[in-house]
Every structure is written in structure tokens, then in C-alpha cells.
Amino acid sequence: MLPVRYLPDGLIDPWPLPRLRAATSVVPIRFYYAPAIEVSRSLLGCVLLHEQTAGMIVETEAYLGGDDLAAHSARGLTERTRVIFGPPGRAYVYFIYGMHECMNVVTEPAGSASGVLIRAVEPLSGLKLMAERRRWTGSPRGLTNGPGKLTQALGITRKQYGQRLDRGALTIRRWKTPPPFEVEVTPRIGISECVDLPLRFVWKDNPFVSRH
DNA sequence: GGTAGGATGGGCT
DNA sequence: GCCCATCCTACCC
Numbered sequence: 001m002l003p004v005r006y007l008p009d010g011l012i013d014p015w016p017l018p019r020l021r022a023a024t025s026v027v028p029i030r031f032y033y034a035p036a037i038e039v040s041r042s043l044l045g046c047v048l049l050h051e052q053t054a055g056m057i058v059e060t061e062a063y064l065g066g067d068d069l070a071a072h073s074a075r076g077l078t079e080r081t082r083v084i085f086g087p088p089g090r091a092y093v094y095f096i097y098g099m100h101e102c103m104n105v106v107t108e109p110a111g112s113a114s115g116v117l118i119r120a121v122e123p124l125s126g127l128k129l130m131a132e133r134r135r136w137t138g139s140p141r142g143l144t145n146g147p148g149k150l151t152q153a154l155g156i157t158r159k160q161y162g163q164r165l166d167r168g169a170l171t172i173r174r175w176k177t178p179p180p181f182e183v184e185v186t187p188r189i190g191i192s193e194c195v196d197l198p199l200r201f202v203w204k205d206n207p208f209v210s211r212h
Numbered sequence: 213g214g215t216a217g218g219a220t221g222g223g224c225t
Numbered sequence: 226g227c228c229c230a231t232c233c234t235a236c237c238c
Contacts, residue, residue: 061230070230072223080223097231098220104230117230148231190230 011131011140015124020047020054024173029166032088036062036107036114040201041183043105047173048121050154053129055121055144057172058203059210061188063104065113069193073113083162084113091163091170093156100148103156105165105172119147119189119200121154122208130154146210181206 015023024047032039040062047056063071072094073084083092084106092104092115104115121144123130130136130143130153144150151157156170165172182204187195189210202209 063230072230075224078223094230095222097229098222100231102230119230146231188230192229 011127013125013127015054017049017052017054017125020049020125021173023177024175026166027172027174029087029089029164032105032107032165033109034107036064036116037199039105039107040116040199043116043118043172044183044201044203045175045178045181047124047175048118048150048154048171049125049173050156050160050170051126053126053154054124055150055154056124057118057120058122058206058208059118059120060201061117061119062199062201063115063117064199065108068114068197070188070191070195071113071115073115074193077113081113084115086110086162089165091156091160091165093151093158093161095158096148101151101157102147103151103160117147118150120145120208120210121150122206123153141208145208 040060043057043060047054065073072081077085083090087110088106088108090106092106093101096102104117106115108114123140123143134143134153136142144153160170163170184202184204185198186200188200
């Protein structure tokens with residue numbers, strides 16, 4: 001039996017937290033030293049946990065250092081972007097459009113200023129809490145199918161800025177038996193620079209992605 | 213199914 | 226003062 005099941009109707013957890021923890025293990029920091037493009041791809045199918053909620057990553061975007069003008073790091077080191085310039089495996093959470101928080105994972109050795117934006121997850125644990133936080137009464141796929149939605153559902157805010165992802169309340173884990181899936185690569189969404197680069201990675205045909 | 217427009221505040225020129 | 230790595234609602238097929 002596959003370790004992953006799509007949600008039934010209603011808000012039943014497909015993976016209660018204790019079972020989820022038993023079926024996964026923490027991703028070590030060394031995983032994040034790889035290039036942002038590689039990490040973007042390999043984070044698909046991994047599980048993002050925060051406190052009593054968890055979701056499986058189904059959509060990511062790579063933001064490169066250097067010449068990537070769409071990346072927040074392109075304008076240099078500021079108080080907001082400080083963590084991107086540091087060591088990998090940390091959370092870069094920022095506030096956007098006056099109301100949304102977005103979460104990135106810092107990648108590559110300190111100084112590279114690259115990262116991966118988590119754009120969508122498939123809800124696995126704590127769905128009722130997610131629905132309360134989102135004040136969402138629609139179908140379960142609306143809980144976490146967008147970068148601002150998933151942070152709200154999982155309770156991730158700028159308070160988690162800079163936190164390590166291999167310990168503490170905010171972690172990323174991987175399945176001991178990973179599920180099979182195909183990866184689709186497309187341009188990134190919502191940017192005005194470098195719009196043609198294929199840096200968005202999507203679990204093909206997964207219903208919980210932000211857009212097909 | 214689709215899209216146009218508004219909300220809202222922090223970061224940076 | 227302008228620009229957003231967005232989301233929701235209203236409205237229109």
C-alpha cells in the first residue's frame with residue numbers, strides 16, 4: 001500500500017501525527033547544501049510539519065542567488081533577507097501584499113543567497129486546525145493550495161524566521177517509503193523578472209497544487 | 213469554467 | 226511613493 005492517500009471528503013486526517021512521525025524521518029541539514037534547483041525537486045514529496053499540523057510538499061520554486069533578479073536576495077543583504085545569505089536548512093519567512101506570509105527554505109552554503117519557495121502542500125495532519133486558522137469551509141484542497149494559504153493553515157509566520165528545519169516545532173521530514181510521482185517543470189508564478197526560467201517544480205496531476 | 217479588481221503593510225528606491 | 230514570490234469576492238460565461 002502506498003504511504004500516501006488523497007483526502008476523503010470531510011476533515012479526517014489521512015495521517016494522524018504519531019503515524020506520520022513513525023513513517024518519516026527528519027531531513028538532515030546536509031540535504032540543503034545542494035543547488036536550489038536540486039533541492040526544489042527533491043523537496044517534492046517531503047513533509048512540512050509545524051506543531052500539530054503537517055502537509056506534503058507538492059509544489060516548489062527555486063530562487064537562485066547571483067543573477068536571479070526575481071529573488072529577494074538580488075538587491076543585496078538587508079535585515080529582511082539576512083537569513084538567505086546564511087547557512088542552509090533555515091526558514092526564510094516574509095510578509096507580502098500586506099496580508100500574506102510565504103515560507104522558503106534556505107539552500108546552498110552561506111553566501112550563495114539561494115532558496116526554495118514552498119508553494120503548495122497536501123494536508124496530512126491537523127486538518128480541523130487548518131480549517132479554523134483559514135476560516136475555510138470549502139473543500140479540503142482549498143486549505144493549502146497556495147504559498148499564503150499553507151503558511152496560514154500551518155500557523156507559520158515571521159516568528160519562525162531563521163529557524164532550523166531539522167529540530168524544534170518547524171521541521172521537514174521524508175518518507176521511509178517515498179511515494180512515486182512525476183515532476184512537471186514550469187516557469188515561476190507571480191514574478192516580473194526572469195519569467196522564462198523553468199524553476200517551478202510540481203507534483204504532476206496532484207490535486208493540491210496552486211494551479212495546473 | 214473563467215477573470216478583474218480590491219484589500220493591505222512592509223521594504224526599498 | 227511605488228512595488229510586490231497573494232488571496233478572495235464578485236461577476237460573467
